[in-house]
Amino acid sequence: MRQQVMAALWRIALAAALVCGIGLLPWLTRTDPALTVLKARSADRDPTPEVLAGIRDQLGLDDGPLHLLGRWLGGLAEGDAGRSWISGAAVAPDVLRALGASLLLMAAAIVVAVLTAGLVCVRTLRRGARRRLGTGRRGGTASAMLASLPEFLVASLLATVVGVQLGWLPALGWYGPRWTVLPALALGLPAGAVLGRLLDDLLPGAFREPWAVAAAARGLTGRRIARQAVRRCVPALLPNLGLFAVGLTGGAVAVEQIFDVPGLGRTTLQAALAQDLPVLQAGTLALVLLAAVVTGVTRLAARLLTGPALRDGALPTLHRPAPPARSTTPLVLAALLTTVVALGLPRDPLAVHTGERLRAPSPAHPFGTDALGRDLLARVGQGALDTLLQALSVSAAALVAGVLLGLLPRLSGPLVDTVNAVPPVLLALLVTAVAGSGAATPALAVATVAWAPLAAHTASLLAQERATLHVLAARGMGASRRHLMRRELLPAILPPVTRHALLRLPGVALVLASLGFLGLGAQPPSPEWGLLLAENQPYAERAPWAVLAPAAVLALLGALAVTAAGGVRRPRRRPPGPAALPVPDRAETARELAGAR
Incomplete structure (x- = not known):
């Protein structure tokens, strides 16, 4: 009962911190809330000092964020969530x-x-x-x-x-x-x-x-x-x-x-x-x-x-030791991806040819061209290195954080729920408000949320594995917690969670690049994959190859990550050799048999 109360208090504290952080968002971004509200209400109206002062007085912005937050929480206790600053509606x-x-x-x-x-x-x-x-x-x-x-x-x-x-x-x-x-x-x-x-x-x-x-x-x-x-x-x-x-x-x-x-x-x-x-x-x-x-x-x-x-503690384990799957599919997919990147690297991704806008795939442009006549193969190849390296770094950090926090489910459970409840773009805006916009901002924003599903998976597998028969037997034989974690629990948990992280690698790569389109990272004309998809999406009906080319490469990366994950398996333990087996004493065995008779 005490643990449930502590978990509920921890969840309430996290929710309160999130709501308070959102309440401070305009001041964290170091922008004038009155100017933003004026642009949302009427973009054509001039932001004169008198107009901005009237908006501040109407919304009570001069009282400060803490007063606004307290007034909103007080109204919420009475069932009133306030009125919109833009429309004035409830x-x-x-x-x-x-x-x-x-x-x-x-x-x-x-x-x-x-x-x-x-x-x-x-x-x-x-x-x-x-x-x-x-x-x-x-x-x-x-x-x-x-x-x-x-x-x-x-x-x-x-x-x-x-x-x-x-x-x-x-x-x-x-x-x-x-x-x-x-x-x-x-x-x-x-x-x-x-x-x-x-x-x-x-x-x-x-x-x-x-x-x-x-x-x-x-x-x-x-x-x-x-x-x-x-x-x-x-x-x-x-x-x-x-x-x-x-x-x-x-x-x-x-x-x-x-x-x-x-x-x-x-x-x-x-x-x-x-x-x-x-x-x-x-x-x-x-x-x-x-x-x-x-x-x-x-x-x-x-x-x-x-x-x-x-x-x-009567469950059998679902993660039995098994040899890695032998398949040539990852090698074939890796060769295809490497070929695409190698063919695109020598080309110029920024060369604009307005006379060749939205050209269909041809020997000169195997992936076609975009709305500015730029070669899509060049842009896909040039954007691969930065996108993949950054995605691998964020995925590795998310895997480590997810496993470590997943091993502490009482701490991470409410935290996972709170982080996952907020739209990723909103979290990216909060991270940008605190850390500022820069090259590391997309990685920090994605890493803030990428660990949550891995931590939930780790916590779920940990609860199941702790209830297995072999762990119960090891406890009965006097095994320490360190021994159980190192020899029984982690070998069963790490392979499936690693495969889960590899499964999410393409999504991490796309989100990293897509944040640049929102002004939080790389900017056009950078040839990152997410920007390629966002830039060419309006032309999907007229020139579908402009979207399908980067999407196909992204799907190829996903297939490579997932098929390669099949080789991440819990290794089989070798049976003990003859020297490790106890040798029975023949005289002692004979005495035991005689006593039994």
Whole structure:
């Protein structure tokens, strides 16, 4: 009970710190809030000293941020979230409407994600049900490429092809169920591919457990065994599913912007850009409360699915030692990626040829040209080195931080929920306000959030592994905590978490580059991959190769990262040699047999 109270207090303190930090955002950015509000209200009006003074007096800005924050919290206790600085309308009704739209979109996206995850795992489920599991490659390269694609790119392709060119579904607005399909697909397909890869990583261990062998020997159908295997693996994935659910609500800013969905993420980001503090604080608080509810539900579901085995230490481990998978696919993909980069490096990525704007791929320009006539192969090749090195550095730092914090679940659990509840772009704005804009700002902003899913995965695997039979036996034999952590827990946790980090590497690379488009890092004409996608997205219908070329290279990186992750396995322990085995004393054995008679 005491631990639960401390965790609740820690969660409340984090939420209060986040809300207070957002309340100080205009002053942290060292900008005049009155000037920002005036631009949002009327961009044509001159910012004269009299006009700015009137806005400060109307909003009470001269009283300082602490007075504003106290007044907002006092009104919140009475059910009043204040009024918008821009429109003057009450904040609570608008935030609740946006929350309802986001929850509906989240529910539809989760359905798509679950179905996609099932399709990714269908091959492993069939092979496991037939008892034909091996140690080879699983999951497929297609799911790896799908998992590496960003949501806004999937949304742009769906809106352009399905919504505009084919006209099958509406691509703009929010007026009914038909308008929910394309945004749900854009959010659910990449998320489902990631969840499917994580589930596919656990299923072989479940099919090799004693209960599965006994069920097959008793003649149970393969379908029933497969269902129980999924049920066995789902508790380890529920924390990540909760993170996805909250991320689909607050982190769906780009998708909501493309499809014109009035969701909470878009509302919060617009309020942050306009420095509309009452809307921003109310939206952030709603996201934090939603994260707390979702986390509580996922933890309760995990306990119900696992049963008393988690408490009694009666679980078998899902991460049995296995030899690395032998496959030439990573080598082939690495060779393709290296070839693309090598062919692009000698070319000039900044040479502008206005007469060759949006040229289709040709021998002179294998990837075509962009809207300024610049060679896309040159821009992809030149942008690869900086993008990949920075992404690898951030991913490695996120992996280390995620594992270390995941080993302390009481400390990291509420912190993960709070960090994941805030849209990444909003966190980037907060980091920029504190650290300033510069070359290291995107890396710092991405590293602030990239560790959260890895920490949740580590904490979930740690809870499962601590309840296994071999750890219980090691405790009974007097093993110390250090020995358990070094020889039993970490060897089982590190390989799957490392594979998870590799799975997220392309997404980290894209987010790093995309922040430059928002003025937080690299600026045009820098040939970073995220900037290539953002710059060429308006021409996707007229010149699809301008978007497909960098997207294909990004998908190639995702497939390489995921297939290479298949070789990260827990090594098998060698059996002790003859010198290590105890040699029985024949005389003592004879005396024991005589006494037994």
